[in-house]
Amino acid sequence: MAEKLIFAYSQKGRQAHTLPEAPPVNFGLPERKILRLPEVSESDVVRHYTRLSRQNYGVDNGFYPLGSCTMKYNPKINEQIAAFEEFTGLNPSAPERAAAGLLKILYETEQMLCRIFGYARFTLQPAAGAHGEFTGLLIIRAYHLEHDGGKRRKILIPDAAHGTNPASCTLAGLQAVTIKSRPDGGVDIDELRRHLDDTVAGLMLTNPNTLGLFEKNILAIAELVHNAGGLLYYDGANANATMGLARPADMGFDVCHLNLHKTFATPHGGGGPGSGPVGVTEKLMPYLPRPTIDFNGQEYFLNHDRPKSIGKVHSFYGNIGVILKAYAYLRLQGSAGLKRASELAVLNANYVKARLQKAYAIPYPQICQHEFVISVKEWKKQYGVSAADIAKRLMDYGYHPPTIYFPLNVPECLMIEPTETESKETLDAFCEAMLKIAAEVQSNPELVKSAPHSTIVGRLDEARAVKEPDLNYFAGAEN
Amino acid sequence: MAYFPHTENDVQAMLQTIGAKSIDELFAAVPEKLKNSEFPEFKPISEIDLLAEINELRHQQTGQTVSFLGGGRYAHYIPPVVPALAGRSEFYTAYTPYQPEISQGTLTAIYEFQSMICELTGLDIANASLYDGATALAEAVSMAAAATGRLEYVIANPLHPNYQAVLKTYLGPRNITGQKNITPNTAAVIFVLPDFHGLLSNWQEYLAKARENGALFIVCADPLLLSVIEPPTADITVGEAQPLGLPQNYGGPALGYLAAKKDFLRQMPGRIAGRTTDDRGQRPFVLTMQTREQHIRREKATSNICSNQALCALMATIYMSYLGTRGLQTVAKLCKANTDYAKQKLGNIPGFSVDKGEHFRDFVLHCPVSAQKINEALAPNYKIGLPLDDKNLLLSVTEKTTKEQINKLAKELSGWQKN
Numbered sequence: 001m002a003e004k005l006i007f008a009y010s011q012k013g014r015q016a017h018t019l020p021e022a023p024p025v026n027f028g029l030p031e032r033k034i035l036r037l038p039e040v041s042e043s044d045v046v047r048h049y050t051r052l053s054r055q056n057y058g059v060d061n062g063f064y065p066l067g068s069c070t071m072k073y074n075p076k077i078n079e080q081i082a083a084f085e086e087f088t089g090l091n092p093s094a095p096e097r098a099a100a101g102l103l104k105i106l107y108e109t110e111q112m113l114c115r116i117f118g119y120a121r122f123t124l125q126p127a128a129g130a131h132g133e134f135t136g137l138l139i140i141r142a143y144h145l146e147h148d149g150g151k152r153r154k155i156l157i158p159d160a161a162h163g164t165n166p167a168s169c170t171l172a173g174l175q176a177v178t179i180k181s182r183p184d185g186g187v188d189i190d191e192l193r194r195h196l197d198d199t200v201a202g203l204m205l206t207n208p209n210t211l212g213l214f215e216k217n218i219l220a221i222a223e224l225v226h227n228a229g230g231l232l233y234y235d236g237a238n239a240n241a242t243m244g245l246a247r248p249a250d251m252g253f254d255v256c257h258l259n260l261h262k263t264f265a266t267p268h269g270g271g272g273p274g275s276g277p278v279g280v281t282e283k284l285m286p287y288l289p290r291p292t293i294d295f296n297g298q299e300y301f302l303n304h305d306r307p308k309s310i311g312k313v314h315s316f317y318g319n320i321g322v323i324l325k326a327y328a329y330l331r332l333q334g335s336a337g338l339k340r341a342s343e344l345a346v347l348n349a350n351y352v353k354a355r356l357q358k359a360y361a362i363p364y365p366q367i368c369q370h371e372f373v374i375s376v377k378e379w380k381k382q383y384g385v386s387a388a389d390i391a392k393r394l395m396d397y398g399y400h401p402p403t404i405y406f407p408l409n410v411p412e413c414l415m416i417e418p419t420e421t422e423s424k425e426t427l428d429a430f431c432e433a434m435l436k437i438a439a440e441v442q443s444n445p446e447l448v449k450s451a452p453h454s455t456i457v458g459r460l461d462e463a464r465a466v467k468e469p470d471l472n473y474f475a476g477a478e479n
Numbered sequence: 480m481a482y483f484p485h486t487e488n489d490v491q492a493m494l495q496t497i498g499a500k501s502i503d504e505l506f507a508a509v510p511e512k513l514k515n516s517e518f519p520e521f522k523p524i525s526e527i528d529l530l531a532e533i534n535e536l537r538h539q540q541t542g543q544t545v546s547f548l549g550g551g552r553y554a555h556y557i558p559p560v561v562p563a564l565a566g567r568s569e570f571y572t573a574y575t576p577y578q579p580e581i582s583q584g585t586l587t588a589i590y591e592f593q594s595m596i597c598e599l600t601g602l603d604i605a606n607a608s609l610y611d612g613a614t615a616l617a618e619a620v621s622m623a624a625a626a627t628g629r630l631e632y633v634i635a636n637p638l639h640p641n642y643q644a645v646l647k648t649y650l651g652p653r654n655i656t657g658q659k660n661i662t663p664n665t666a667a668v669i670f671v672l673p674d675f676h677g678l679l680s681n682w683q684e685y686l687a688k689a690r691e692n693g694a695l696f697i698v699c700a701d702p703l704l705l706s707v708i709e710p711p712t713a714d715i716t717v718g719e720a721q722p723l724g725l726p727q728n729y730g731g732p733a734l735g736y737l738a739a740k741k742d743f744l745r746q747m748p749g750r751i752a753g754r755t756t757d758d759r760g761q762r763p764f765v766l767t768m769q770t771r772e773q774h775i776r777r778e779k780a781t782s783n784i785c786s787n788q789a790l791c792a793l794m795a796t797i798y799m800s801y802l803g804t805r806g807l808q809t810v811a812k813l814c815k816a817n818t819d820y821a822k823q824k825l826g827n828i829p830g831f832s833v834d835k836g837e838h839f840r841d842f843v844l845h846c847p848v849s850a851q852k853i854n855e856a857l858a859p860n861y862k863i864g865l866p867l868d869d870k871n872l873l874l875s876v877t878e879k880t881t882k883e884q885i886n887k888l889a890k891e892l893s894g895w896q897k898n
Contacts, residue, residue, distance in 0.1 A: 002583055002763050006591055006800045016801045017558065019878070022812030025819065028679055028837035030709040036598055037706075037804040042560060045801050049564040049588070049793075056584030058572030069574050073482055077526050083562075086537035091548040092730030093865050101536030102729060115518050127610040127731065128786035130773070141652060167773035167783035171621075173652030176778040214508035245506060246513040261786065265482070267568075270585035271575040271607065271750060271789030273732035289648075311648035315551060315613035315641045315719070316730025328533075332481050334523030343502045344483055344490075350505055351493040367497075367505055395581055403577075406774070423484035424493060450758075455580040458757040465755035465767040469744070471604050473594035 002457050003051040009044045016042040055456050057400050063426050067371045067403035067415025070240045070262035078325035092316040096301045103300035106293050109327045118249025119279030123288045125318040132257030132276025133168035138310040140202050140231050142287040152201040160210045160407040185211040187221055196228035206235040208369035210407040222252025239263045241370035244339030254281050264326035275322040289313050344420035345370040352418055355431040359438035371417035373410050380412050383445040387412045393451035397433035549841050549875020550865040551639055552727040556879050558801050561724045565794045579765040586764035589752040592796040596736050599702055601710035603741035606749035608792040612719025613642040615735030616699050617649035619715045622746040623667035623695040624655050631658045632667045635685040637675040665694040672700040677841030682711050704839055706807040715739045724798025734791040748782030813878035814840050821876050824889045830896040844872045857891055
C-alpha cells in the first residue's frame with residue numbers, strides 16, 4: 001500500500017514540539033486567520049517519513065544504471081564531514097578568519113579540479129549542472145562582448161545534447177542553433193563548418209557524447225571553432241569517463257562545468273542539492289562570478305574585487321555542504337584513484353554492452369566509454385514492447401531502470417551507465433535480468449507491457465496528471 | 480583509492496568478454512596527445528588521516544557560539560527528527576524521481592511540500608524548489624516578463640544586495656532591467672517581507688499600483704513570517720526557506736521556494752509533482768507538466784532548471800510537519816518577541832538607536848562610532864552583526880536567542896558612547 005499523506009494523520013490539538021508559549025506580539029500587519037499545517041505527534045512524523053523512505057529507491061538500495069546521471073556509490077565519510085557543526089553552523093557573512101578551515105577546503109577543492117580537468121580556475125558557486133551551464137555561457141557572452149561587441153550570439157549545439165544546453169543558452173541571452181550529428185553519432189564537421197561565421201559565440205559539446213562515444217575529431221573541431229573566433233563549452237555530464245585520461249582543457253574546451261553529484265560521488269538527494277562548478281582557461285578568468293576564493297600566501301579570503309565578473313549567480317557562495325563531500329572524495333581517491341575510476345567505469349559499461357549485445361539491438365556497436373544505448377524499436381514494431389516497458393519490467397527484478405528516451409535521436413532507447421563502483425557480480429546479475437526480459441518480450445510480451453508487478457504502485461496515468469492537474473492537497477479533489 | 484570492487488581476476492575476465500586485451504584498448508578513440516598530457520598529481524589519503532586533517536581545520540574555527548549575525552541565513556533550532564529522517568539514504572541517494580513506481584517517497588514528499596508552500600503563501604500552485612531565495616526571485620521576474628511581454632521590474636522596498644546582484648546577472652542578458660518607477664512597461668513589482676533591514680511594512684499601495692499598470696505583484700517573503708500574517712494577494716510569492724529546518728551551511732545548500740496563481744502554471748519553472756491514478760486504482764504521485772521543461776521544450780523552455788534542492792525541500796516538509804500550525808506560529812512569535820526585546824534594550828543605550836516600526840528577526844542598530852570597530856572589539860574572532868556601512872550594524876535574533884545574550888550585548892555596548 002502506498003503511504004498516505006501527512007495531512008491524513010492530522011488531529012486537532014495534537015503536537016510534537018516542546019516550544020515554550022510565545023508572549024503576545026504585534027506584527028503590525030493583518031493577523032493570519034487560517035493555517036492548515038498538519039497537527040501530528042513526533043512518532044507520526046517519524047513513521048510517515050520512514051514509510052515514505054521505504055517507497056523510494058536509491059543507490060544504497062541497489063544497482064542504478066541511470067545513463068548520463070553517474071549514480072555511483074556515495075561514501076558515508078563524506079556525509080560525516082559535511083555534517084560537522086563548525087561547517088553547517090557557519091553564517092555566510094562570518095569573517096574569513098572564522099571560516100578559515102572551510103575556505104582552505106574550498107580552495108583546495110578548486111585546485112584539485114583544476115589539475116584533473118586542466119583549467120586555470122573554477123568557480124564553485126553554481127548549485128547544479130544547468131546552473132553551471134548558465135554561468136559558463138554568461139562567461140562566454142561576457143568575453144565576446146568585450147572583444148567583439150554584441151554580434152556573437154549563436155551557440156552551436158549537436159542534436160543529441162542534453163535539453164539543458166539549449167535552455168541555458170536562451171536564459172543567457174544567447175541563441176541556440178542545433179546542428180545535426182553524423183550517422184555514427186559524432187559531430188558532422190562539414191555541417192559545423194557551414195555554421196561557423198562571425199556570429200558564432202561558441203560550440204557546446206558533451207564528450208564522450210550522449211551515445212557514450214568519444215569524439216575522435218575533437219582536436220580538429222576545437223581548432224575550427226577557435227579559428228572562427230568561437231569558444232568551446234564542455235558539458236561535464238559525462239566527465240566520469242575522462243578523469244586523468246583526457247582533460248577537457250587539453251581537448252580545447254575553454255569553459256567546462258562539472259556535476260559534483262555525478263562524477264564526484266555526492267548524493268543526488270532525489271533531485272538536489274547538487275553542485276556545478278565551472279572551470280575556465282586563463283583568458284576567461286576575469287569573468288568568473290564574484291566572489292572567488294583566493295589565497296594571498298597567508299590567508300584564504302573571498303575576493304569581491306572582480307570588475308569584469310559576470311556578477312553573482314547564487315545568494316552566497318554555492319552549495320558548500322555538497323562541495324565538502326566532493327572534497328573528501330577527491331582526497332580519498334587521489335588523482336590516480338580518479339583515473340582508475342574512469343577506467344573501471346568504461347570497463348563496466350563495455351562489459352555490460354558485450355553481455356547484452358546478442359539479445360539487444362545496440363545501434364552504436366563500437367567500443368563505448370562510460371555508457372551506451374540500446375534501441376528496442378524493432379520490438380516495438382514486432383511485439384508492441386517499448387523502452388518504457390523494459391524499464392518497468394526491470395523494477396520487478398529489483399533494479400532501477402536506465403535512462404529512457406534519451407538521446408532524442410535514437411528511437412525507443414535505453415541508456416545504460418553502470419559506473420565503476422559496481423562489482424562484476426552485480427553486473428552479471430543485472431545482465432541475467434536483462435536477458436530474461438529479452439526472452440519474455442518474445443515469449444510473453446504482455447507480461448512486460450503490464451509491468452511493474454511487484455512495486456508498491458502500478459503504472460501511472462501520466463496523461464491524467466496533466467489533464468486534471470492535482471498539484472496541491474488543499475486545492476485537490478480529496479480535500 | 481577506494482570504492483572499486485574489482486579484483487584483478489574480474490578485470491581480466493571482463494576484458495576477455497569484451498574482446499579487448501587491456502583497459503587501454505577501450506580508450507583507443509582518445510587521441511594520444513590527450514592521453515599523454517601530464518598534470519600535477521595529488522596523492523590519496525586514508526579516512527583516518529583525512530578526518531585528522533579536517534578535525535584540525537574545523538577546531539580552528541571557533542567563536543561562532545553567540546552572535547547576532549543573520550542577513551539572509553539564520554540560526555534557528557533544528558529538531559533532531561529533521562536530519563534523522565532526511566538522512567535516510569533511500570531519500571538522499573536517489574536521483575530525480577523519473578520512475579514514479581519506485582520513487583513514491585520523494586514524490587509524495589514533494590507534493591506535501593508544494594501543498595504546504597501553497598498553504599503558507601495562500602496561492603494555488605508551487606514547484607518542487609529552486610536553488611535559493613535569490614534565484615527563485617530571478618525566476619519569478621522571468622515568469623512575469625514572459626506573462627506580460629514586458630522587460631522592466633521595480634523593487635518596492637529594500638532588498639538584500641546579494642539578491643539584487645543575482646537579479647542583474649540572471650535578467651540583464653535578456654534585457655530585463657530594474658527601474659525606479661512603476662509604469663505601463665513594468666512586468667513585475669517586487670515587495671520584500673520583511674525587507675533587508677527586517678522592517679515589516681504594508682504592501683497595499685504597491686499592490687494597487689501594480690494592478691493599475693497591469694504588472695504582476697511578486698512578494699519575496701520569509702516563510703516563517705507567512706505563518707502569522709495574512710499572506711499578500713500576490714501573483715507569485717517566492718523566498719528563502721532555509722529557516723524551515725535547514726542549517727546555515729555558510730550560505731548553501733539553501734532552499735528557494737516559488738508559488739503562484741494557477742493562471743501562471745505554464746510559465747512556472749522547475750519540477751512539479753502531481754497526483755494521478757495507477758492501473759490498480761490507487762492515487763500515487765508523478766512528475767508532471769513537463770512540457771514546460773528543458774528536456775522537452777529545449778530552447779523554448781520556461782527555465783533551464785533540472786536538479787533543484789529536493790532534499791532541502793524534504794527537510795522543510797519534515798520541519799513543518801513536526802511543528803504544525805501552532806509550532807510554526809510559535810517560532811515566528813518568539814522571533815518577534817526577541818526582536819522587540821533586543822530593539823528596546825539596545826535602542827535605549829545612550830548613543831545608540833534603532834528604527835521605528837515593526838521588525839522581524841533583523842533590525843539595524845545605529846551606532847555612535849564605527850560599527851566595524853565595535854564588531855572587532857566585541858567579537859575579535861567573529862562578528863556581532865553585519866556592518867552595513869560606517870555606523871550601521873544589522874543584527875539578527877531567532878527563537879534560540881536568549882534574554883541573557885541580549886542583556887550581555889547591551890552591557891558590552893553601553894561603554895561605546897561617542898567620546
